[in-house]
Amino acid sequence: MSLFRDPPHLPLVAPSILSADFMRMGDEARSALAAGGDLLHVDVMDGHFVPNLTMGPDMVKGLRRLLPDAFLDIHLMIEKPDQFAKPFIDAGASHLTFHAEVVTPEQARALADHIRDLGASVGLALNPPTLAKDWSGVLPHFDLILVMSIFPGFSGQKFMPEVLPKVSELRGMLRHDQRLEMDGGLTLETAPWCRAAGCDVLAAASAIFGAPTTKRADIIGLLRG
Numbered sequence: 001m002s003l004f005r006d007p008p009h010l011p012l013v014a015p016s017i018l019s020a021d022f023m024r025m026g027d028e029a030r031s032a033l034a035a036g037g038d039l040l041h042v043d044v045m046d047g048h049f050v051p052n053l054t055m056g057p058d059m060v061k062g063l064r065r066l067l068p069d070a071f072l073d074i075h076l077m078i079e080k081p082d083q084f085a086k087p088f089i090d091a092g093a094s095h096l097t098f099h100a101e102v103v104t105p106e107q108a109r110a111l112a113d114h115i116r117d118l119g120a121s122v123g124l125a126l127n128p129p130t131l132a133k134d135w136s137g138v139l140p141h142f143d144l145i146l147v148m149s150i151f152p153g154f155s156g157q158k159f160m161p162e163v164l165p166k167v168s169e170l171r172g173m174l175r176h177d178q179r180l181e182m183d184g185g186l187t188l189e190t191a192p193w194c195r196a197a198g199c200d201v202l203a204a205a206s207a208i209f210g211a212p213t214t215k216r217a218d219i220i221g222l223l224r225g
């Protein structure tokens with residue numbers, strides 16, 4: 001049973017723990033779910049595919065131990081996703097999204113099958129310049145397509161509205177049981193644009209964790225619309 005394949009409602013709001021207080025990660029993760037977050041978005045960076053380093057399987061293992069029922073959406077911004085699929089799923093990942101820019105379409109399809117065989121759902125992420133039409137042949141093999149609305153690497157960047165036509169194009173290419181996630185620069189101003197274009201999973205880091213804990217439930221509600 002996958003939250004992305006059988007969502008109780010749409011859109012889903014995915015608090016991205018990249019902007020959480022890392023010294024208080026357990027409390028931050030738990031409070032984002034208590035405030036109405038549907039899942040946790042976990043940004044994994046390797047210092048090669050993106051110019052930043054973040055977290056690895058041990059963080060996922062800790063989150064899974066603390067939050068046995070949480071849906072953990074792992075966004076792999078790494079050059080070698082095939083090497084890390086099993087370690088992250090063994091650690092407790094519910095879902096893995098890897099980037100189109102590091103694979104061929106044939107490799108994407110094989111890795112999607114491998115991730116599903118290991119028991120997780122699977123997504124394909126497209127950076128701002130990456131075209132939907134170049135990946136149309138493999139889209140049916142994914143539970144989710146993630147459109148980056150910033151260049152990945154850091155939270156707190158400005159939303160790139162030029163990716164919105166790609167979202168609408170992708171919505172027309174996907175089945176009803178496939179999710180379309182937007183990631184980067186989501187705010188109370190930009191989230192409605194994403195929903196209108198067809199996104200049904202909204203990842204947000206600074207908009208949620210940049211606000212005081214007491215305001216997060218309101219913000220998550222407004223992001224959901």
Ligand code: DX5
Nearest residue numbers: 152153155156185204205206
């Ligand atoms: C960036 C990450 C995003 C990031 C979003 O590379 O993939 O998930 O956490 O941060 P905000 O919402 O602050 O733009």
Ligand code: ZN
Nearest residue numbers: 043075183203
């Ligand atoms: Zn992300």
